[in-house]
Amino acid sequence: GESVGLHLPTLSVQEGDNSIINCAYSNSASDYFIWYKQESGKGPQFIIDIRSNMDKRQGQRVTVLLNKTVKHLSLQIAATQPGDSAVYFCAENREGQGGKLIFGQGTELSVKP
């Protein structure tokens, strides 16, 4: 069946440290991946995306790594701040699926001051 899974449901880091959130996907045909941040009481917000023809993509304080060999992607957040506390989701889209996003379970990131 379809699945995009996360290994760790919770992650606690110290402010200023780097955070790494992992995600595994099951379908080798997946060609587009997105990381979302969801704060309490809000909808998912786009953070960064990556296509399957890339291994790495960087944004402001965030980096996404894609390893197609083991069907794994990760989100790295540099110098984690209290405002980064949220639930993070990876989502997958496959060409021809009409904009359908398949979400992983989610990881709750807690930043300790």
Next chain:
Amino acid sequence: DTAVSQTPKYLVTQMGNDKSIKCEQNLGHDTMYWYKQDSKKFLKIMFSYNNKELIINETVPNRFSPKSPDKAHLNLHINSLELGDSAVYFCASSRAATTQGYTFGSGTRLTVV
């Protein structure tokens, strides 16, 4: 101005009732979606409309009926509400049945008692 707006934000109702959730987007997008987020924060797509035409219809009980009067609106009507329908429902929109510009609303928390 809110890009994707849902009403109501909270909805508490008794089992067996019929209720509707409304969604409007002012982004000029062609495609709108409904997602359901359960108590474990798992997000799953329910429906998608492109230019008022249903293009994604996941395995959802037929008590759920989406309606799109125009491409800026996608409403969700639920008949004979059950306890298991309690969840947060998110509306989203994007351009042309792709992932371009994907934007989520802030959610409607439905509680069935």
